[in-house]
Structure formats: C-alpha cells, structure tokens
Amino acid sequence: MTRLQLFGLAAATAVLLCSTAAQATGDKANGRTLVYTCNGCHGVPGTNNAYPQYPVPKIAGQNAQYIISALHGYKSGDRTHPTMVAQAQSLSDQEIEDIAAYLSSIASK
Numbered sequence: 001m002t003r004l005q006l007f008g009l010a011a012a013t014a015v016l017l018c019s020t021a022a023q024a025t026g027d028k029a030n031g032r033t034l035v036y037t038c039n040g041c042h043g044v045p046g047t048n049n050a051y052p053q054y055p056v057p058k059i060a061g062q063n064a065q066y067i068i069s070a071l072h073g074y075k076s077g078d079r080t081h082p083t084m085v086a087q088a089q090s091l092s093d094q095e096i097e098d099i100a101a102y103l104s105s106i107a108s109k
Contacts, residue, residue, distance in 0.1 A: 026064070026094075026101025034099050037087060061108030067100035 042059045059067065073079035074088035075096075091099070 026097035026099070028098070028102045028105055030095070031098035031100070031102025034091075034095055035102060038099070038103075041083075058108050059103050060106050062103055064100040064104035067103055068096055071096045071099070 038059065041056045043056065070079065071088045071091065074081065074084040075091065077085065079085070088096075
C-alpha cells in the first residue's frame, strides 16, 4: 500500500470510531423508559398521536445529535414551543442523551 492509501485508511477508521463513540453515550434502556411522555404527541411506534390534526414531527429514528440539539434548544429557551420547553427543562443532560440514544435506535413509521 502506498502512504496515501494508508493515510486514507487510518483517517476513515478514526472517523468511524469517533462517530460510533459519539452515538454510544446514552443509555437506550433508560431512554425507552423516559419517552413515555413523548409518545402521546410524537407517535413513537406502538402508539397513536394524541392530536392527529396537529402536525407533530415523528422523532423515532431521528438522528441522535439532532434530538440532543433540539432538546437543549428547548431547555435553554432558544426554541419556544411551550410544551417542549416545559418537558425539556425537566430533563437532565444525561436523560437527554438517553432519550436520543433510544429514539435514534428505533425505526420510524
């Protein structure tokens, strides 16, 4: 192998390892327990939307980093949906990680 190929292989391996580690910070089992309050509006598989006439985004299967960013945005007040602000403010940073790990691990419908 040439030096350039070895460098490319090493870089790809490093990126893969870093992205895998970034996704593994939350506890999926705890996240599964915590999303009970999310189910009514977001329609996680196995439940129905509580408000079908209201366009609520599906969060099952969503990217973990997006969920973390969104919940932190609601928690800080940068995002302003009243229900989501109240929900996010009740969560610790670890609980947000757990919820993101669980939701990103399941398939959306």
